[in-house]
Amino acid sequence: MYWINFLHIYQPRGQAKDIFDRVVNESYRPLIKGLKENKSLKLNLNINACLTERLFKDGYQDVVSGLKFLAQRGQVEFTDSAAYHAFLPLLPETEIKRQINLNREINRKYFGKIYNPSVFFSPEMAYNKKIARIVKNLGYQWLILDEIAYNGKLNQASWFCFYEIEEAPGLKVLFKNRRISNLLSNALTRNIGSFKKEIGPIVKEDAYLLTAMDGETFGHHRPGLEKFLFQVLSAKAWKHLFISEALKHFQSGGKISPLDSTWTIEEEDLKEKKPYKLWHSADNPLQKLQWQFSYFVIKTVESLNHKTVDYQRARRKLDQSLESCQYWWASLYWWSLEMIEASSYNLRQIIFNLKTSTSFKKKAEKFYRQVLDLAFKWQRTGLVREFHKQEKKWQAVPFKERTNPEWYNQMILEFEAEMRRAAKDEEYERAIKWRDAIIKLKSGADVYDVLHVVNELWTVRRIPSCKPFLKYKKFSRFAKEYFLPFNYKPKYWKK
Known part of the structure; x- marks a missing residue:
């Protein structure tokens, strides 16, 4: 069996410094140290450009140089993504391309020529046909998706082949094994023998196992789990593979049309046609307001003369303000009044700092107040708690x-x-x-x-x-x- 181990590392732009410092020392540095000590291991890694910038800015150049060293030594292969962890399927095409191009440009600045991904990872593994077409046109060869995208059910995709995307000829896809990824990231096994049993018969076959997890899980969210990760990675029961190497070992399983999905969505959600429910649900008026506000700011900024300093300054702030977390924290399944307010305030300030008419500023203020008023209303009236009670009424x-x-x-x-x-x-x-x-x-x-x-x-x-x-x-x-x-x-x- 070939184990394709993929880790995604990212921190929100406004992450508190004390938490950021902990993540670096509990997760990033131990992961780099473990890879340096185990030269035979391979890691497929996604690092969003906003994290690369923050690491350099906060004095953690050793993390950046460590990853660069491992890539040069042939142990790390980078994937590309969106610079500021934007939720791509719901953005205009121009914004999607901009986020992707910025990610490559910024990471290339810090990592050099070794940063040259052929694989694309959409934040949250969020997918629709538009993403496939754009990614293919930008020159990427591979896409990684959650297995539920195959046909809306788990345990349906084959682990013995890759697939090609019907809507983007030439773009190949590998699927994340959700059960084994969850088993590992939730620390439900810490024994190599039992882990092999959980993988099942494919451990002895010419199959692939793609695990995809947040890198912060190891050491930060789950102290000590990074040690078990290196134990299982070092086992002789499997070989390690970069995603880009899959073409050498596997044949095409044919063309497919993956479903709109993310890596957290459930089968029932897809039946109810809610592929992005944690980021944009039709019955969530708060998320609807957030997206309307985002679209308004995008349209306003893009209407400016692109050669002006005003535009350049606003554009930089807008890129940073499109992170997916703001919508996720307003989903009710997950809730943070602080994150909702901070993100909306950032959008408001982009417009307020422009040399533009008062009407635009009034509209931005109105959006900001509407988001804030509704969020506080939900908090005060107990709607958030009641939602969770109803969700788990059974x-x-x-x-x-x-x-x-x-x-x-x-x-x-x-x-x-x-x-x-x-x-x-x-x-x-x-x-x-x-x-x-x-x-x-x-x-x-x-x-x-x-x-x-x-x-x-x-x-x-x-x-x-x-x-x-x-x-x-x-x-x-x-x-x-x-x-x-x-x-x-x-x-x-x-x-």
């Missing part, structure tokens, strides 16, 4: 009360099997995790989970993996303690 009922006893007991067997497997692999923390999940289910305390324990089990295990509950002749004492009473008892059950 979870307010304990699992044992919303499923039949047979399936509940089947899940106890699944949890028990996963617990015993973890203990056998000496992953004792993980074994305790699954044991505690069983206790939660029996007590009904699963209603307080942020990520429900059953959903979490689905990420690491194909369910059902155990044989059907009714076919067992005997059970462990542990399992019987947590079963629900079941009226129908086959004659071969022991008393």
Whole structure:
């Protein structure tokens, strides 16, 4: 098997310095150190230009030079992206091209000629046909997408070939394996043996495994996980591959038309035709206002004489202000009043600093106030909390009360099997995790989970993996303690 390990590193433009310093020292520097010490490892890396600029500005030139050194040594291959992490599918074509060209221009300035990507990564793996066409016309050969983009379902794309995009002849695509990526980034396994088992039979075949994760996960969000990353990367069970090398090892699986999607979207969202719901939902008036404000500022700035200092200054600020985070934090699924206000204020200031008519400034002020008023209203009235309650209304009922006893007991067997497997692999923390999940289910305390324990089990295990509950002749004492009473008892059950 060929492991194509892809990491995306990025920090919002307004990230607080103390947090930025932590990310550098907990994640970026350890990753570079680990790669330098393991010369055989390869990493496909995306670094948005805004992060490169910030690293240099804040005195972390060693991170930039370290990545450059690793690229020159043949261990890191850069991908291209949007300079300021813009949500590309919803931007005008001219803005998309500008973000991409700026990303290449700025990163080339700091990394030199070694920065010459043939692979494109759209922030959030956000995709539509417009992106494919633009990326192809700009000369890129590869695109990486989440596997759900293949046909709207998971576990459908083949790991034995690449595909070509129908709407952009010559542009090839590889798909992220979502389950294994989540397994690794959520630290649901910290044992190489169990990790190999999770990958399954393809580990011994001429297949590829593309994991795509945020680089900050390793060391910053999950302390110590960077050590396990290097352990599994160093295992002899797989070879390492750059995305650009896939053509040497795999054949085309034919032409496809990927669906509009992102790397966080679920199958149900696509059925409901909500491919970008965390960034632009039709039933979210706050996001609608944000996008209207963004389009207004883009149109106003682009109407200026491009040769003037006024335009150049405004254009620079506008590029920086199109980051995707502002819409994401207004989705209600994720919420930050601070981020919403700061982003809208930045757009307002772009117009206010122009030598333009008062009417434009009045309109910018109106947009800013509308965004702010609505956001504060949602915060004050408790709408945000109520939204989360309604979203998880089903979870307010304990699992044992919303499923039949047979399936509940089947899940106890699944949890028990996963617990015993973890203990056998000496992953004792993980074994305790699954044991505690069983206790939660029996007590009904699963209603307080942020990520429900059953959903979490689905990420690491194909369910059902155990044989059907009714076919067992005997059970462990542990399992019987947590079963629900079941009226129908086959004659071969022991008393």
